[in-house]
Amino acid sequence: MFRPMALLRVTTCLLFTLFAADEPVKASFTELAGFDYSEGMTLPKEVTDLDEKVVKINGFMQREAPGVGPVNAFMLISDACGCEGMPMLNEIVFCMLPDGVTMDIKPGIVEVTGKIYIGEEKEDGTVIMLYQMDADTVK
Amino acid sequence: MLLSVLAISAPMLALLPPAQDPATDWHKVVNKAATSRRYGLRLAAAKKIAKAGAAAIPAVDAYAERNGRNALPLAIVDAISKAETVGPAVFDQLIDWAEDRDFYWRPYAFLGLARRAPLAEARKAELTELFTAHRDDPAWLVATHSRFGLVMLGAGDPSPRPDDDPRLAARLAQLLLRAGKPTDLQPLVDALANERTFLGMPWGQQEARESNKAIRAVLGDDHPGRIEDKNAAIAAVRAALTKRFGQELKQPTIVRDAAIELVGGIESLSCKSGDLFLQWTADGQLYAGIDARPAGQLPTAAWQELSKQRTELPIDKSLGMVICDALRLKWSDPALEVRFAPSSLPEPGTVWFERLANALATADKKDLAAAIRESVEQFGLR
Numbered sequence: 334m335f336r337p338m339a340l341l342r343v344t345t346c347l348l349f350t351l352f353a354a355d356e357p358v359k360a361s362f363t364e365l366a367g368f369d370y371s372e373g374m375t376l377p378k379e380v381t382d383l384d385e386k387v388v389k390i391n392g393f394m395q396r397e398a399p400g401v402g403p404v405n406a407f408m409l410i411s412d413a414c415g416c417e418g419m420p421m422l423n424e425i426v427f428c429m430l431p432d433g434v435t436m437d438i439k440p441g442i443v444e445v446t447g448k449i450y451i452g453e454e455k456e457d458g459t460v461i462m463l464y465q466m467d468a469d470t471v472k
Numbered sequence: 473m474l475l476s477v478l479a480i481s482a483p484m485l486a487l488l489p490p491a492q493d494p495a496t497d498w499h500k501v502v503n504k505a506a507t508s509r510r511y512g513l514r515l516a517a518a519k520k521i522a523k524a525g526a527a528a529i530p531a532v533d534a535y536a537e538r539n540g541r542n543a544l545p546l547a548i549v550d551a552i553s554k555a556e557t558v559g560p561a562v563f564d565q566l567i568d569w570a571e572d573r574d575f576y577w578r579p580y581a582f583l584g585l586a587r588r589a590p591l592a593e594a595r596k597a598e599l600t601e602l603f604t605a606h607r608d609d610p611a612w613l614v615a616t617h618s619r620f621g622l623v624m625l626g627a628g629d630p631s632p633r634p635d636d637d638p639r640l641a642a643r644l645a646q647l648l649l650r651a652g653k654p655t656d657l658q659p660l661v662d663a664l665a666n667e668r669t670f671l672g673m674p675w676g677q678q679e680a681r682e683s684n685k686a687i688r689a690v691l692g693d694d695h696p697g698r699i700e701d702k703n704a705a706i707a708a709v710r711a712a713l714t715k716r717f718g719q720e721l722k723q724p725t726i727v728r729d730a731a732i733e734l735v736g737g738i739e740s741l742s743c744k745s746g747d748l749f750l751q752w753t754a755d756g757q758l759y760a761g762i763d764a765r766p767a768g769q770l771p772t773a774a775w776q777e778l779s780k781q782r783t784e785l786p787i788d789k790s791l792g793m794v795i796c797d798a799l800r801l802k803w804s805d806p807a808l809e810v811r812f813a814p815s816s817l818p819e820p821g822t823v824w825f826e827r828l829a830n831a832l833a834t835a836d837k838k839d840l841a842a843a844i845r846e847s848v849e850q851f852g853l854r
Binding site: 364391397400401412418438441456462 | 508509510511512513515516518546547550551553554580583671672673674677678680681684685688689698789790793795800802809810811
């Protein structure tokens with residue numbers, strides 16, 4: 334028997350779920366950088382909970398290597414004044430823009446949205462990243 | 473015989489720290505710390521150099537000699553400042569860097585000296601003199617680290633001054649707390665309630681985060697953790713600190729930016745000359761300092777003329793490669809936010825800055841005028 338109200342409820346529920354799944358989670362350096370990081374440590378739960386979530390996060394753009402001109406990848410850091418010395422790995426989100434997309438490093442605070450990946454990434458046995466993001470938008 | 477030698481020497485070799493491995497080519501490691509395209513690799517190489525102490529110093533010095541001292545990356549200086557290495561060569565290098573006013577990373581040289589100060593009884597007089605000379609340095613981090621050094625030495629006068637940078641008290645308390653030194657914890661708790669910004673930069677949040685991190689590092693499992701409501705979170709931290717240290721601490725009020733419509737400003741960050749922060753309203757009310765302290769108003773005619781000239785400035789993009797010191801301009805009419813490295817601000821910008829300085833001097837705001845002139849000197853295109 335066809336029950337239009339029930340179908341409507343299911344459809345609404347599905348749409349809501351889809352919408353909610355796409356809505357970025359608000360993340361911040363308060364949790365990402367809120368602890369003293371050491372290699373191999375167990376990361377706080379509030380941080381690991383963000384793994385593979387689409388998040389939006391505010392910070393300052395910085396090049397990974399010195400240079401000029403547009404970039405396809407950048408570091409998002411919590412502190413623009415250099416007051417803390419060299420940013421530690423838990424104070425940086427390594428952002429990668431989509432293939433073929435480049436942009437200039439913006440001078441002020443930016444909001445970056447994209448999927449974040451949490452966990453130590455090693456190269457030649459050295460941890461080189463802790464937080465990576467496939468950045469979709471930078472505003 | 474050979475087996476006996478091996479049997480004796482093998483455990484001894486194992487005891488040798490990797491830093492003293494004579495096979496390490498420190499020039500290569502320094503080069504990697506300075507030039508690797510991977511941030512993490514630069515960081516790791518810098519830590520290796522820092523751990524090596526005296527063994528790596530000739531290579532660091534050689535790199536600075538070849539490329540200029542300011543080509544030394546912050547990674548190396550920061551890592552050395554935080555390492556546990558001591559010894560005359562390390563002290564000599566840090567003192568040499570600290571005394572070089574043109575060295576970008578001298579605040580971290582002071583930090584390195586301050587952290588090691590209790591281990592250098594023979595150099596106590598020399599370090600006390602150095603820290604005392606810089607306890608009110610225009611660069612607030614140098615001042616903070618110098619006062620940290622004085623406390624670590626138990627010498628000199630590290631007491632606060634009314635015109636201290638508003639970030640200094642909390643930063644000093646963070647350092648002392650982490651170093652296990654008795655300190656007034658109220659500045660740390662107050663920092664947790666700081667939500668102030670400067671030209672969009674959330675410096676209050678940064679202070680709050682660093683203070684919370686220091687508290688968390690010391691309290692460990694006694695830290696109350698994440699609590700959504702900010703006032704409740706601060707109250708919980710405050711209670712945990714009181715329980716641990718026996719200090720009665722006041723609950724701070726959340727501090728936000730004053731309800732003033734600021735429409736523009738300049739931020740000049742300099743490890744040499746100190747930071748300059750200036751903001752203004754549409755009608756020329758001025759606010760100086762990162763915490764926007766009222767600094768008077770320019771005469772209407774002068775302000776209108778300056779505003780007109782500013783809107784006509786042919787500046788629309790950032791210039792120069794910022795390594796440390798930087799000049800940021802931000803205003804809303806026309807919308808602009810740009811950043812300049814030293815010697816990069818185009819001439820029309822320097823001319824406008826000089827006019828601003830002249831107007832300030834005429835209005836008897838000589839300190840501000842002098843600070844702006846110093847900034848022009850550093851950032852103007854040469």
